[in-house]
Amino acid sequence: MSFLFGNRSARTFKPKKNIPEGSHQYELLKHAEATLGSGNLRMAVMLPEGEDLNEWVAVNTVDFFNQINMLYGTITDFCTEESCPVMSAGPKYEYHWADGTNIKKPIKCSAPKYIDYLMTWVQDQLDDETLFPSKIGVPFKRNFMSVAKTILKRLFRVYAHIYHQHFDSVMQLQEEAHLNTSFKHFIFFVQEFNLIDRKELVPLQELIEKLTTKDR
Secondary structure, eight states: OGGGOOGGGGOOSSOOOOOOTTSHHHHHHHHHHHHHHTTOHHHHTSOOTTOOHHHHHHHHHHHHHHHHHHHHHHHTTTSOTTTOSSEESSTTOEEOBOOSSSOOSOBOOOHHHHHHHHHHHHHHHHTOTTTSOOSTTOOOOTTHHHHHHHHHHHHHHHHHHHHHHHHHHHHHTTOHHHHHHHHHHHHHHHHHTTOSOHHHHGGGHHHHHHHHHTTO
8 A cells, every 4th residue: 555655655657546535445445554554464455344346356456556656666767778678577587568459469678668568558447437437336347357357467567577677776775665565465465366377476486475474
C-alpha cells in the first residue's frame, strides 16, 4: 500500500490510478490498508467476508500497479537504453513485448521501452470502465479474471527486472525495505488466489521462498 513509501514516492513512472473516494472499492482499499497495518500479510490478502472476489482482485490490482509505478519511478535514472538494452530478469530470462492489439508479434526491446509499453497497456485496462467498473452494481465482464491475471503476470516482470538488474540502486536509495514489503504482499496475494502460473515466477523463485517460508 502507498503508506509504505518515503519521500521518493512523489515521483511515479506513470500517473497514479486513483480509486474514487466514497466508492465501495475505496472502502475495500481502506480495509486492505488497515489489515496490512497489522503486519500479517497472509491475513491481509484474504477475501474479506461477504465481498466479491472480482472486486477484491480489481482493487488490489490497481494498488499493485500504483506501488510498482512508484518503485520503478525511483530507479528510472538507472534503467536506460544503454544499461538495459533488453528486458531481462537475470541472464536466463528475457521478455519480448506484444499486447495482441497494437503489437501482435513479440518484439525485442530495451527494458525502459518494454516497461513503458507494459505500464501504458496496464493503465489502458484499468481505465476501461467495462473491465474495471468503478460504479456500484456494474457487473464485471466474464473475461475480467483472465485480464487481471495477465496484468499481474506482466507486473511481476517489473519486480523481476528491478531485483535482478537494479537491486544495487534500490539499496543505494535505501528503498529495499519498501521493495521487499511490496513484493511480499504481491506474492502472497497472487498465491492466495492462484493468479500467476508457477513457471512465470521462476526468475524470483529463491527470493519468493525466502520471503514466504517464515510466514507459512
